[in-house]
Amino acid sequence: MNETMQQPVTAVKGIGEETAAALADIGITTVGDLLMYAPYRYDDYEQKDLAAARHEEKVTVEGKVHSAPLVTYYGKKKSRLSFRLLSGRYLITVVCFNRPYLKEKLAFNETVTVIGKWDRHRQAINAYELRFGAAPETAGIEPVYSVRSPLTVKTMRRLMKAAFAQFGAHIPDPLPPALRRAYRLVDKQEAVRALHFPRSREELHQARRRLVYEEFLLYQLKMQAFRRIVRDGQHGVAHSFSEERLAAFLSALPFSLTNAQRRVIKEILADMRAPRQMNRLLQGDVGSGKTVVAAVALYAAVLSGFQGALMVPTEILAEQHARSLADLFAGTDVTLALLTSSVKGKRRKELLAELEEGAIDIVIGTHALIQEGVQFRRLGLAITDEQHRFGVEQRRILREKGHAPDVLMMTATPIPRTLAITAFGDMDVSVLDEMPAGRKKVETYWVKHHQFARVLDFIEKELRRGHQAYVICPLIEESEKLDVQNAIDVHSQLVHYYRGKYEIGLMHGRLSADEKEAVMRAFSENRIHVLVSTTVVEVGVNVPNATVMVIYDAERFGLAQLHQLRGRVGRGDAQSYCILIADPKSEVGKERMRIMTETTDGFVLAEKDLELRGPGDFFGTKQSGLPEFQFGDPVHDYRILEVARRDAAKLVSTTAFWSDEAYAGLRAELEASGVLDGEKLD
Numbered sequence: 123m124n125e126t127m128q129q130p131v132t133a134v135k136g137i138g139e140e141t142a143a144a145l146a147d148i149g150i151t152t153v154g155d156l157l158m159y160a161p162y163r164y165d166d167y168e169q170k171d172l173a174a175a176r177h178e179e180k181v182t183v184e185g186k187v188h189s190a191p192l193v194t195y196y197g198k199k200k201s202r203l204s205f206r207l208l209s210g211r212y213l214i215t216v217v218c219f220n221r222p223y224l225k226e227k228l229a230f231n232e233t234v235t236v237i238g239k240w241d242r243h244r245q246a247i248n249a250y251e252l253r254f255g256a257a258p259e260t261a262g263i264e265p266v267y268s269v270r271s272p273l274t275v276k277t278m279r280r281l282m283k284a285a286f287a288q289f290g291a292h293i294p295d296p297l298p299p300a301l302r303r304a305y306r307l308v309d310k311q312e313a314v315r316a317l318h319f320p321r322s323r324e325e326l327h328q329a330r331r332r333l334v335y336e337e338f339l340l341y342q343l344k345m346q347a348f349r350r351i352v353r354d355g356q357h358g359v360a361h362s363f364s365e366e367r368l369a370a371f372l373s374a375l376p377f378s379l380t381n382a383q384r385r386v387i388k389e390i391l392a393d394m395r396a397p398r399q400m401n402r403l404l405q406g407d408v409g410s411g412k413t414v415v416a417a418v419a420l421y422a423a424v425l426s427g428f429q430g431a432l433m434v435p436t437e438i439l440a441e442q443h444a445r446s447l448a449d450l451f452a453g454t455d456v457t458l459a460l461l462t463s464s465v466k467g468k469r470r471k472e473l474l475a476e477l478e479e480g481a482i483d484i485v486i487g488t489h490a491l492i493q494e495g496v497q498f499r500r501l502g503l504a505i506t507d508e509q510h511r512f513g514v515e516q517r518r519i520l521r522e523k524g525h526a527p528d529v530l531m532m533t534a535t536p537i538p539r540t541l542a543i544t545a546f547g548d549m550d551v552s553v554l555d556e557m558p559a560g561r562k563k564v565e566t567y568w569v570k571h572h573q574f575a576r577v578l579d580f581i582e583k584e585l586r587r588g589h590q591a592y593v594i595c596p597l598i599e600e601s602e603k604l605d606v607q608n609a610i611d612v613h614s615q616l617v618h619y620y621r622g623k624y625e626i627g628l629m630h631g632r633l634s635a636d637e638k639e640a641v642m643r644a645f646s647e648n649r650i651h652v653l654v655s656t657t658v659v660e661v662g663v664n665v666p667n668a669t670v671m672v673i674y675d676a677e678r679f680g681l682a683q684l685h686q687l688r689g690r691v692g693r694g695d696a697q698s699y700c701i702l703i704a705d706p707k708s709e710v711g712k713e714r715m716r717i718m719t720e721t722t723d724g725f726v727l728a729e730k731d732l733e734l735r736g737p738g739d740f741f742g743t744k745q746s747g748l749p750e751f752q753f754g755d756p757v758h759d760y761r762i763l764e765v766a767r768r769d770a771a772k773l774v775s776t777t778a779f780w781s782d783e784a785y786a787g788l789r790a791e792l793e794a795s796g797v798l799d800g801e802k803l804d
């Protein structure tokens with residue numbers, strides 16, 4: 123924004139102190155603020171051919187009064203006025219409520235313009251506005267601003283006209299012509315004009331496209347510039363490790379890596395070799411094989427003489443990861459340790475001492491890892507699994523336990539790429555977008571509660587084949603106690619049903635860590651055939667022999683959570699099944715069940731979830747942490763967002779961007795935001 127735009131609104135002719143105060147009330151203080159104050163919607167007064175209008179669509183029709191108006195009164199003060207209108211070749215009825223006085227004004231053959239809702243079946247318009255005379259040529263679309271008294275929409279329209287007439291020609295355009303040409307974007311002045319005085323929907327569309335791109339590009343430039351500054355300013359760990367030993371480790375794995383795993387490992391190792399601190403998010407759908415990627419990174423850290431830490435949200439997961447890593451590192455001399463809050467007393471003391479001396483190479487644990495007293499000798503790599511469950515603060519503490527160790531965050535929560543780009547624009551993102559070979563899609567069915575007997579039969583069929591099943595009990599958010607009770611009830615029901623044939627296990631949050639561990643172990647060793655559980659098994663549990671996932675009251679879970687639960691099966695070669703038991707009442711609820719049966723792609727589900735529930739809900743009740751934009755919507759305008767991100771990355775890496783006149787406008791915006799001084803982003 124240049125100086126002209128920075129002038130106070132009183133510089134606009136006709137705006138006095140009073141109006142200025144009213145404008146300040148809605149956040150407008152400068153000429154620039156005023157001109158960039160976008161309407162929140164538009165009223166469409168464009169005339170439509172009634173033949174093309176849909177039922178209940180808002181229409182504007184010009185015509186001649188073709189009958190004497192009729193007024194009928196009902197109730198105390200209510201009235202209904204109607205008359206016939208001849209509009210082109212259509213003779214239609216116009217209905218107007220509670221405005222009986224119009225009767226006197228409506229002379230036969232008089233030209234009027236009617237705005238209202240089209241009732242296709244009755245060939246009538248329910249009018250909410252009636253103007254005398256022809257529809258003005260230019261009055262197609264009128265902006266509606268969000269205002270606060272004493273301002274009115276009408277006043278705003280007038281002020282905009284005045285401001286644009288006086289200053290429209292001085293609106294600076296930060297976008298260099300080359301970029302505008304490349305995307306056929308209108309220039310800034312034209313965009314602002316069309317924003318306030320659009321002559322057609324198309325003009326408006328073009329204006330919006332341009333403004334959204336500019337907004338996203340600036341946002342991304344800030345992110346990228348900020349990231350460059352942070353990177354250049356920090357000295358992280360430059361890992362250097364024996365490629366041969368790493369290659370030997372890879373070739374000793376019980377399976378060959380997927381292409382996606384190979385690619386992601388390459389990205390991570392490149393970051394680790396570099397002297398700057400790694401700050402990477404690894405996204406991989408459930409079962410895509412993130413653990414082995416983590417293992418490779420941890421091994422690289424150990425080979426270069428550092429320690430590694432893997433922090434996970436639950437004890438079950440910590441134990442499971444400790445087991446899988448122990449298997450993976452069996453042929454090496456890596457020393458592993460498990461640190462959770464159940465490791466107590468003498469064992470804990472020893473363990474902490476070993477960590478501090480560096481006798482332990484890799485530690486796997488829960489929050490216990492970030493407690494006071496936990497010291498590393500040389501922490502070089504910190505990995506967190508399921509990053510949504512750890513706050514930024516906890517990740518920071520883990521990070522600070524080393525001297526700027528590399529950080530890898532793993533998540534199976536499929537954040538749509540669009541959102542990942544915006545919310546995590548300051549991180550590098552790797553995506554495991556391929557499943558290990560031989561995996562079959564989990565077949566998903568939606569059944570009603572009264573069909574439960576059939577579900578039990580179905581489970582039994584799978585059990586006879588030697589497979590196992592999970593039964594997830596309803597989740598009662600308000601009360602853990604009821605949750606547990608539910609699980610106990612379902613458990614005894616199943617024990618009764620399968621008695622003498624199969625072992626039924628029970629898992630819930632009230633069990634002690636040892637009890638949980640024992641149940642999980644029995645299940646993974648196939649001594650328990652059906653595991654009745656609350657959602658504690660939601661994340662990360664890996665028992666490839668389990669092929670059935672039954673979810674009670676599935677409508678109570680979010681799509682992301684259902685997807686996580688479903689991800690507990692289909693982890694081996696056998697065909698797996700997910701059965702959702704739900705009687706949803708709402709349409710959205712039904713739609714969500716249908717979507718679950720239609721797709722197993724976590725990213726598709728995440729997008730759908732957003733569509734159905736809005737971004738805030740996807741990550742639970744908390745805020746999703748997404749920035750808010752004035753013009754753009756990161757979900758619906760994701761294509762533009764992606765383009766803007768690529769452009770921003772390209773721009774900041776060129777010298778031209780930092781010196782050429784063509785980019786002065788963009789640079790000025792960056793400078794004004796404080797990003798270039800290393801200030802934190804909002």
Ligand SMILES: Nc1ncnc2c1ncn2[C@@H]1O[C@H](COP(=O)(O)OP(=O)(O)OP(=O)(O)O)[C@@H](O)[C@H]1O
Nearest residue numbers: 377378379380408409410411412413414534558662
């Ligand atoms: N390339 C591969 N080929 C075959 N099997 C693989 C491959 N990579 C991983 N696996 C196996 O797939 C299963 C799932 O892997 P892993 O537990 O790492 O998944 P994940 O990505 O952590 O999933 P989740 O988020 O659901 O826990 C494991 O049994 C693992 O041994």
